[in-house]
Amino acid sequence: MSVDKGRVVIEGIGLSKSYGPITALDNVDIEIRAGEITALVGDNGAGKSTLIKILAGAVAPDAGEVRVNGETVVLRTPADARDLGIETIFQDLALAPDRDVVTNLFLGREIVRKGLAGMIGMLDRGAMEAQALTQIDALGVNIPRSTGVSIGEMSGGQQQSVAVARGAFWAKTGMFMDEPTAALGVRESSRVLRLARQIAGSGVAVVLISHILPHVMELADRVVVLRHGQKVAELTEDISMDRLVTLIVGVDAHDAVT
């Protein structure tokens, strides 16, 4: 995959969203670049998930537009975004709990057999299992390799790993990760973060939402700060803990834009 690091591939322009009296997102512009990790930070309720959901097609904005590779797109469903190569690891994961890892990895994108069997929609379970296991091994994520274990029977961290593995498997243009390490242990967290790096390294535009500022400082090429639904800063250098905290909670009034 060609890595044209720094090229803007996903843009949100003037995005706004209200839920009744609550303004979740207020006229936000954002540019997400190939090969970079853009971190999205802000307090609870700052509008991070709302912004990601709009870019992922899960929520329709009240105003504003989304562009992918320079073209305005209307994302009616997450499947629309997915078709453009944009994967999202939602905060609530969106896995089918009664199904196993392989089935979830290929949910909605099942491989069917060749020929007549494929025409009647017969699954190629073997191919899916092989690819799924290769992916799991490649990522080094800690999920049972045995098939037939329901997602719902796994730990929260393992479930999160499955969601991440699925995103990584399919992401071509962008990958949005909404608090992907929230349920993870130390080792799993660093695996997922290394994975985020790896995915960005392959030229995908990665957005990482996280409350864990050391992770953000370690990984992000760019940090976008949201407060009360507004974008208050976008930093590419001098990303210090103090500065981020100040911007996030807003005690210091001078909003820096680098």
Add this chain to the structure above:
Amino acid sequence: MAIVAIGIVMTMVSPFFFQAGNFLNVARAVAITGIVAAVSTPMLISGNVDLSVAATMGISGMTAGALLVQELPVPVAIIGALIVGLLMGLVNAVIVVKFRVNSLIATIGTAFIARGVAFLVNGGRSIFIPAESYVALGQGSALGIPKPVFYTVVVFAVIGFVMRYTKVGAHIYAVGSSPEAARRAGISVPKITWGVFLASGFFSALAGVVLTSQAGSAFPYGGQGRELEIIAAVIVGGTALTGGRGSITGTILGVVLLGIIANSLNLMGLPAPYQDISRGLLLVAAVATDQLSGRTLGGRGVFRGLRAGTEEA
């Protein structure tokens, strides 16, 4: 291994049970229930339930009878009955998908309506079916097995194949497991819902056709009360009423188990009310077992272990 245990107990109780012909008796007795239980399995797995299946059997059987009395050809009568079944499915789907009515409520409503209409078809009277070739469809044997059993086996095979080996089956499981996850994965939840209701109407109508050909008459009350027996068989077989889990293999076992119990009680000379009581006990015991032990283990229902490795696709 409840089914084996019951088999052993019943063998001791009744010297008749393991005679060759008796298995066919059981199979014949559960054939029609089996057809509808087969299609009710994807219905429940998708997170819906169709309580209008029995009424659909009744109204489609009456349709076939009415068309045959008009001396229309047998295929026309059958197609007419199946169309009525599809219409039932269509109406149910519209109510559930478009008006967002819970499927339980929707299909209780349409069940009443369909049953009422079935009684209006011939002024509440049953219809004697004059066409011998129609009656022959439900009587006698094909390849050495009673014809209704033959149809049931085919229906189980087709639905079992779809659920286990195809994309559509995988999507039905996904929708029942988490509609939101399915939606985000690009699976159309309404399409799946439409599909399961149309299939339910179709196969219930088919069961109505088999029922009337077997009986040689169409009754407005045909199939009445069977919906509960059918759902019981599916649930005893380990399918979750909450969706996402279950298998055709389990349903086959559920249907056969309920059939064996009824048959054994028959052979023991116990009257019908005892069959109802034992059905009720089995259903409650099966679900209670599921609640107590099945949830965190691999298998579920009374067939834990027996179904290991065969469950789902």
